[in-house]
Amino acid sequence: MNNRAVRIAMVAGEASGDLLGAHLIAALKQRLPQVEFFGIGGPKMQALGFQSWYSQETLAVRGYAEVLRHFRKILSIRSALKRRLLANPPDIFIGVDAPDFNFGLEKPLKQNGIPCVHYVSPSIWAWRGQRIHRIGKVVSRILALFPFEPEIYEKQGIPVSYVGHPLADVLPLEDGRDEARELFGVPAQRPVFTLLPGSRQAEVQFMADAFVGAALKVIESLPDAEFFVPLATRETRLLFEAAMQRADARQLPVRLLFGHAHEAMAAADIVLVASGTATLEAALLKRPMVIVYKMAPVTYRIMRCMKGYLPYIGLPNILAGRFVVPEFIQDDATPENLAQALLNLYADRITCAGIAEVFREIHLQLRQNSAEKAAAAVLLHLPEHFLKPAVADTGHAAHAA
CATH class of the missing domain: 3.40.50.2000 (Glycogen Phosphorylase B;)
Structure with a gap:
């Protein structure tokens, strides 16, 4: 040796x-x-x-x-x-x-x-x-x-x-919603939406306004809803807080968290998430989600011209081979569209149960x-x-x- x-x-x-x-x-x-x-x-x-x-x-x-x-x-x-x-x-x-x-x-x-x-x-x-x-x-x-x-x-x-994927080895196969809600002290019947605008500053800059706007529209239909927002750094937190100030959303029932993304996703009824690894995490936690992809306009114009092999953006849809959860890309990612998609999923428990079953199959495949x-x-x-x-x-x- x-x-x-x-x-x-x-x-x-x-x-x-x-x-x-x-x-x-x-x-x-x-x-x-x-x-x-x-x-x-x-x-x-x-x-x-x-x-x-x-x-x-x-x-x-x-x-x-x-x-x-x-x-x-x-x-x-x-x-x-x-x-x-x-x-x-x-x-x-x-x-x-x-x-x-x-x-x-x-x-x-x-x-x-x-x-x-x-x-x-x-x-x-x-x-x-x-x-x-x-x-x-x-x-x-x-x-x-x-x-x-x-x-x-x-x-x-x-x-x-x-x-x-190592996350499939680490995250449990079982739905941990009840345990996560107990951790946060949230009643079982309260509507909870977890917002994940990204881990990088550039992502949060492009996502935050649409995410805050969507939350404000959701609260109009579900006044008792609560929003969890796990953020990775102090800088991304400041960017999200600035978006709340721009929207005059100081009264929005939001819990800004440092980390604890997995727990926040597990506690949610529906997750609003920037396209990336977090979509896979949400899928492995069996959470229905709405996927968002926004970037600088010039970047998006260039990437639209690139040849790819698949018609999907979000990893859960790619792995399932079909549109299991909605995706909103660039100009389509308006607060109105995002809020409507969140509310539609929240109201359709049968669809959500089907999504969870697809995600369980993905979990087993990646483990x-x-x-x-x-x-x-x-x-x-x-x-x-x-x-x-x-x-x-x-x-x-x-x-x-």
């Missing part, structure tokens, strides 16, 4: 990547006798000993217009990171999501003999399908979270392993012990002398993933 520690570089660009990265780090630590992790990561990864050389928040920007505003700083960080990794090469590089940043880093690393595993398939099935030709040149393997993704890569001859499968796939690209003797062959299971 090699006495040197395995050196693993990772870049996770936002909160969802931090969660995935943390689960993977924990699984790899179980399989490698000595290992060091470094690069860019968030608090969950750092809590497991990850050395983050730059702030993860710097990379958490969304859309073409938003990236352009931060382009010089992001490019500077990537250039510095590339120089540092090439000067002292890691044994493997793992890019966790953030494809626009990580692909530009993975290409030179792979060209210099460093294996590059990309964790989370880019959304080529939604748009920018042409990226698949670039992906094959810059990565050694894709770790796919969703069961429909491997076929897309296999057709292009790109190594891929289906690993499932794959994903951190272990992802770790096994990563180990395929490390020499066996780095591994603990008892698990030296476990990585071969990823061939069947």
Whole structure:
């Protein structure tokens, strides 16, 4: 066995990547006798000993217009990171999501003999399908979270392993609505709507006004309704509070929460949620939802022209293969439309029960012990002398993933 520690570089660009990265780090630590992790990561990864050389928040920007505003700083960080990794090469590089940043880093690393595993398939099935030709040149393997993704890569001859989603392993199969309401002290019959305008500042800037406006219209029809708004940071909270002030919504019965998104979703009758990982979380918690996608107009115009493989935006609909829950995109995401969709779902318990059953099936499909499968796939690209003797062959299971 090699006495040197395995050196693993990772870049996770936002909160969802931090969660995935943390689960993977924990699984790899179980399989490698000595290992060091470094690069860019968030608090969950750092809590497991990850050395983050730059702030993860710097990379958490969304859309073409938003990236352009931060382009010089992001490019500077990537250039510095590339120089540092090439000067002292890691044994493997793992890019966790953030494809626009990580692909530009993975290409030179792979060209210099460093294996590059990309964790989370880019959304080529939604748009920018042409990226698949670039992906094959810059990565050694894709770790796919969703069961429909491997076929897309296999057709292009790109190594891929289906690993499932760690949230499906962590979140319970059972509906936890009653327990969550007890936690918040909310009566069982009170209408509760949880609003999730996004974890990034750019998302909240584009979503907050429509979300507040929708809540004001819902309260007109359901005067006893209550609204939970979990927010990830102080900055996003300030942005949402500013939207409430603009709408003169100071009397709106809103609970602004720091974190506790899972509990807030579980307690809700219906969730209003920005498209992204939070839609999957809501689905795994079996909550009916209305999905919203808003961005800078120029970004949206560009993305509309991109070729994709599927007609849906929201992950729950993509995984179900049909429109299970409503989606409102860009100009259609008005307060009136969102409020009507929320009220329609609230009034239709039969439809909501059907949605919950579809989400349970999705949950079972994604529950794959994903951190272990992802770790096994990563180990395929490390020499066996780095591994603990008892698990030296476990990585071969990823061939069947």
